[in-house]
Amino acid sequence: MAFVRVKKISGSEYAYLVENSWTQRGGRQKVAKYLGKVHKPEKVKSESLANFLGITNIGKHIRDNDFKRIAADLIKLEMRNHDVKTDDFAVNFDDLSVKKSNGKNIVIAINNGFLCSHTLKNLLEYKPEQDYSGYLLADLITAAGIVPEQDVFVELYGKFRAKHEAAAARKFEFYY
DSSP states (O other): OEEEEEEEETTEEEEEEEEEEEETTEEEEEEEEEEEEEEOOOOOOOOOHHHHHTOSOHHHHHHHSOHHHHHHHHHHHHHHHTTOOTTTEEEETTTTEEEETTSOBEEEEETTEEESHHHHHHHHTOOGGGOSSSHHHHHHHHHTTOOOOHHHHHHHHHHHHHHHHHHHHHHTOOOO
8 A cells, every 4th residue: 555755855845655565574665656846735715516616416417427527526626725726736637647837746735635646546547346335435535635525425426336236236137
């Protein structure tokens, strides 16, 4: 399991991806990748997803759109709630990167999580068939610094759960 570690060097904070490995003498940690300089914007407002998108039925929006679209909406909402300007930082959903305007990789520390290329990639490559309880989905969302409203998360998980149960029913369906 990998996690993000922040180190302070010469007064600035930098994030690294750290992987655990277990030996006979206990756990060892190894830096696997440099993620970028950490930027910590302050939260200035707390707008809901429905207000942000200008819709009234958020459940219908979640059921009608794919996960990547919903995740992108949630990330854009958090960026707006933290007053992150798109001129300064860019979240690219095509190549799954979070960069500064000068092209360098960065990490945006929001809501006790880190939005960076690594967490964005993990979130958008989520496979619901490997997550029976929804714990992985919750972990990926919070690791990326996204705090969805409770009803949004329940709808999102319910969407994946219904697909998972339908696939399981087809798999075990047989005739005598």
